[in-house]
Amino acid sequence: MSDDPSATKDAFTASGTGREALFFARRNRKLVGGGVVVLVFLLVALTGPWFTTDDPLAYVGPPGAGPSGEFWFGTTTFGQDVLAQFVHGLRATFFVGTVAALIAGVLGMVVGFTAGYRGGLVDEVLTMITNVVLVLPVLAVLMIIAAYLEVRNIEVQALIIGLFSWPWVARAVRAQTLSLRAREFVDLARLSGAPVRRIVFREIAPNMASYLFMVFILLFGGSVLFAATLDFIGLGPTDGVSLGLMLNHAKQWSAMDLGMWWWFVPPGLGITSVVGALYIMNVGLDEVFNPKLRET
Amino acid sequence: MLHVDDLRVHYRTLRGDVRALDGVSFSVADREIMGLVGESGSGKTTLGKSLIRLDGRMRHVGGTVTLDGTELPIGDDGRMNAFRFNDVSIVPQYAMSAMNPTRRIGTMIRELVTSRGIRFDTVRSELDRRLDLVGLDREVLDRYPIELSGGMKQRMVMVISTLLNPKLLVADEVTSALDVSTQRAVALALAGFRDRDLVHAMIVITHDVSLVYQIADTILVMYAGKLAEKAPTDVIVERPLHPYTRALIAALPEVGVQYAGKRLTGIPGGPPSLRPPPPGCRFRDRCPVAFDRCAEQPPFVEVEPGHSVACWRAS
């Protein structure tokens, strides 16, 4: 393998484009700005719970108090610390987003890739399944499933969201695979007798890596919004907190009527900032990997 | 009559300018079909586009283009509009996808012509004649581009581009996307436009020497943003002077026979980076007969009437 000249050439160009991408990535304001916002929130989610109470549902303060030096984000009608709920909820948000996006991403890739690479009847069947799940209104399906679950936690939530969010990924990956399959280098690899697995990992996957990263971001954003919606209609985790659940409680206990803005502003702002920053990062990534869009 | 004098066009990129045209001078006479050949990346498309429309990243750095005594404002997109289509026209490299996919071809032509301030009725009958000329059914005007085959699309675009009898037509890789039998028909159709004097002068760009050999009067060879050699077609084929031209000709198994590969056999390596280009003769790294003088840039000089070359060995 070491005396295969095309292997060294590929490695060379791969690292070359990698370096070039890095060069543009560091100069892209959308990518860097979005990345900083996401990282800050991620850091808060990871470390925040150390600095606040372990039990964000505990009654620790005066009921319905506005932001103060002691409770930065104020307290709920029951005297729970909003900041503690926020940082714990943020953690749940990152968790659900990541796990659901991974599940949907892997499912979508496997289905789309298999359909595109194998073709024929396999393609027909997988495409049919993809189309059916695609037109099913996901949220309505999740609603039914979640309602019948007596005990709900964020792991299960992430799982069911992931299981129903993959079809558009499969579609896109299938189309990409079809076009890549038509290219010469895959034929060359196949002629040289390389096994399918190696063709995928050596030739096709690197070509799609940047694309898959962007797909992951979109899945993450979508999953976070799905989770928040489920939480809000009362199908969130039956134990623990989440940002959507905070909104649910705020609405249920009339925070709007009582003017307790500190209860419902932070959770929504957290979701919007994280997802919005990710979307803006995605635009930046697109500019980095798609030279046509680069500003001169 | 087209005169190009010391034309310089750069691509702007974040990592510096790509000098895709680095001081290019040549002329094309009336009724001349000039073949423009060279490896992929040598700057042929850039030259063709420079004569009609610079794209967003191209910058006109210097030099002039004169057509029938009028200097073309190639760096000024707005003023250049008056010349486009009327005086200079192009059959682009991407002719397969040059037509709006969601418009009937006839409708698109009507809207294009009208937008240039010309009444469609005045060109309508000519349009039909041109379709007959290239062997297209008149009813293609009622079709959408996807309903046409590759060769039909190519010929359709040729008809559109030449509709107003331009003085200069640039045809960029018009045959590359076609199969061998269609290639010949399209090349001959192109020559037909010149023969009927519907187009005064023509630049036919291709990486395939055997194709222009059939229709071109002269051939201009480019290498890495500079001119290498220009001469009448038979001279280029029989007595090439530049080592690069020789390699191109040698790569033809038999002149006039379709040559399928794009890579230069016999000369390993590829063209140098143009960001910025190395000093001296740009072919030096690959030249089998390079010597110390080649560290200096050879000028593009006329060695006999109608035959110019840029090589220290030749002049």
Place this chain on the structure above:
Amino acid sequence: MGRYFGRKLAIYALTFFVAVTINWLIPRFMPGDPVSRMVARAGMQTPEGVAAMREYYSSLFGFDVPVWQQYLNFWGGLLTGDLGVSLWAFPQPVSSIIVAAVPYTLGLLIPAILLSWWAGNKFGAYAARKKVLDNTVLPIWYVLTATPYMWLAILLAWALGKVAGLFPVGRTFSASLRPEWSWVFVTDLVSHWFLPFLSLFLVAFGGWAIGMRNMVIYELESDYAHYLGALGAPGKLVRRYAFRNAMLPQITGLALQLGVIVGGAVVTEIVFDYRGLGYLVLEAIKSSDFFLLQGIFLFIVIGVLVANFIIDVVYVLVDPRTRAGMGGGA
């Protein structure tokens, strides 16, 4: 054309079949016992009452016959419009509760979807031309699409409803009024409708505008646009073509987004106590009224499938290529 629609209809039929099957499977094979939960919710005090109720619900679910027959019975009930009896509004049939609520939801959804789509396309295409706008307005649109529907709804309800007092918040129309064709009632209805509509509109708008902007930029870089430019066609013609072509993927996008927008409508209705399907969803969940919830699920699925089919028809009408390819012109 027949084959195209045939294929689409086959997918929709299969989707409906899958949805109904999910609906039937979940209560039977999920862990836990839905009947006990429903009975517990009903709050019967006496053991005899509990037993009677348990028997009643078990028979409603149809648990007393073999599985395959349960499945067939389920379809049978469905096809005769029988979705069971609601627990929340006992003893009203689920179908009539839903039918009464659907007009309100459609009255909110249809204007919000169509107007946000239309306005988003207009503004997006405009932003594609103006670089300045691009850098100011684009981030706002991205933030809008990233906003959870219910949060924007809460913010609007709080700021424009509670604090500024511009619009009433809560219910579809004032509790003191009866539905009738009077000036008083209609203005009351519209003032209750406006904020939920606005919040749905805004979130969806951001997405459409971004999509359109990106598509127009892509189209302006396409080969036909460059060719027209090279032939000296004015920017106006090129942009008109680009806009029309960019519209086509936006129509497909509309079909793909339907599910998400319906979800948005559900939570928006909850925020505003707007008495449509969303309100029913909340009440059904609160009272563990599974029949009602499942009925709503089926209604949403049917609505989305019908809308998808309408969009397919529209697409064929506006994209000449589909007709040219299918009509057999050649």
